[in-house]
Amino acid sequence: MIKTLPVSQVTLGMYVVDIPGHPMMAIRQQGYIRNPEMLTLLRKQGVKQVLIDTSRSERATPVATPSAPKAPLKSSAPQKATLKEELPRARKLYNQARQLQQRMMHDIKLGQQLELEPVERMADQFIESVFRNMSALNCLRLIKDKDDYLLEHSIGVAILMTLFSRQLGYQGEVLHKICVGSLLHDIGKVMIPTEILNKPGKLTDEEFAIMKSHAAHSRDIIRATPGISPISLDVAAMHHEKLDGTGYPEGLVGEEITTYGRMIAICDIYDAITADRVYHRGASPALALKRLLEMTPHQLDRELVQQFIQCIGVYPPGSMVELSNGLVAVVLETREDKPLKPLVKSVYNPKTRTHVMATVVDLAAPHCKEKVVRAINPRDHKLELDNYL
Numbered sequence: 450m451i452k453t454l455p456v457s458q459v460t461l462g463m464y465v466v467d468i469p470g471h472p473m474m475a476i477r478q479q480g481y482i483r484n485p486e487m488l489t490l491l492r493k494q495g496v497k498q499v500l501i502d503t504s505r506s507e508r509a510t511p512v513a514t515p516s517a518p519k520a521p522l523k524s525s526a527p528q529k530a531t532l533k534e535e536l537p538r539a540r541k542l543y544n545q546a547r548q549l550q551q552r553m554m555h556d557i558k559l560g561q562q563l564e565l566e567p568v569e570r571m572a573d574q575f576i577e578s579v580f581r582n583m584s585a586l587n588c589l590r591l592i593k594d595k596d597d598y599l600l601e602h603s604i605g606v607a608i609l610m611t612l613f614s615r616q617l618g619y620q621g622e623v624l625h626k627i628c629v630g631s632l633l634h635d636i637g638k639v640m641i642p643t644e645i646l647n648k649p650g651k652l653t654d655e656e657f658a659i660m661k662s663h664a665a666h667s668r669d670i671i672r673a674t675p676g677i678s679p680i681s682l683d684v685a686a687m688h689h690e691k692l693d694g695t696g697y698p699e700g701l702v703g704e705e706i707t708t709y710g711r712m713i714a715i716c717d718i719y720d721a722i723t724a725d726r727v728y729h730r731g732a733s734p735a736l737a738l739k740r741l742l743e744m745t746p747h748q749l750d751r752e753l754v755q756q757f758i759q760c761i762g763v764y765p766p767g768s769m770v771e772l773s774n775g776l777v778a779v780v781l782e783t784r785e786d787k788p789l790k791p792l793v794k795s796v797y798n799p800k801t802r803t804h805v806m807a808t809v810v811d812l813a814a815p816h817c818k819e820k821v822v823r824a825i826n827p828r829d830h831k832l833e834l835d836n837y838l
């Protein structure tokens with residue numbers, strides 16, 4: 450079946466049969482959208498709509514980028530699980546990831562070499578969890594211990610990168626290497642003095658320069674790790690690079706930053722903005738997405754930010770919202786096709802300041818009258834997300 454789609458809805462794996470109004474298009478008129486660069490090109494050339502053959506389009510396609518050789522695919526996909534089924538496994542995994550981060554940082558501080566194997570095992574388990582259920586680990590990302598930002602940020606970024614990469618169609622070995630690099634991306638922070646790392650106020654120029662050196666430390670530590678892949682290295686080494694050259698450690702510009710580097714810059718900023726810290730409260734997911742958009746196209750890749758927004762959604766799982774009936778609800782699951790109508794569980798009445806009987810509501814159901822009024826911060830009502838999952 451041939452369908453006309455706005456270019457904003459074109460994703461990897463779709464089969465393009467024509468690009469109306471662009472006979473001299475720099476990419477071939479027909480074929481699969483195989484990588485994010487092709488999507489970027491469509492936008493850059495001002496394409497508004499494309500004709501897609503839905504019968505030939507794939508659900509997800511392995512991505513080939515200049516630095517990513519086509520990956521072998523894992524033969525068996527993990528079975529799907531409901532959020533309720535996956536949450537206990539995801540919690541266990543999350544705690545194991547914290548312990549692993551702690552252990553790695555301890556070892557590096559002692560001057561020992563990074564051991565890759567436990568990180569690889571962790572990456573595999575992260576990917577399996579996300580493939581079983583996209584919401585479970587992502588919910589846990591929002592329950593953070595503000596005193597442990599260092600540990601939890603790397604895990605949060607790895608969760609976001611796994612979700613984002615999956616959305617972009619990465620699979621198999623490439624996805625695995627992206628996840629490994631994400632888990633390791635901030636390892637260089639062990640080399641930064643604690644008083645700078647945990648300073649509550651604004652850093653001085655000198656302190657900021659020291660802080661920024663963590664990216665180069667991460668790169669050097671990871672580069673010296675036997676068996677590390679160039680993809681994992683790119684992910685970690687480029688996580689603070691910006692398209693306009695204002696990033697660090699190299700100040701890379703435009704095309705010098707690979708797709709992996711562009712992706713992790715987005716996930717890193719999003720996690721940092723939404724995280725509760727000792728000295729400030731995290732921004733709402735909606736505000737964080739707005740900030741990301743404001744950073745495009747000069748600092749962040751606009752196409753990738755748009756894909757990220759599609760992936761994470763305005764009301765991500767684990768976030769809290771106010772419904773039109775006045776109740777506060779926790780978002781359990783989102784649908785790609787109906788991002789403003791998630792599956793929610795109403796839990797609290799802010800007017801009476803009392804908890805209500807937890808009721809799951811599918812806002813996308815045909816007869817559902819309720820809708821989301823706004824995103825709320827659970828701390829405004831002294832609610833702990835962890836109690837409602």
Ligand SMILES: [Fe+2]
Pocket residue numbers: 634635663664688689
């Ligand atoms: Fe960093």
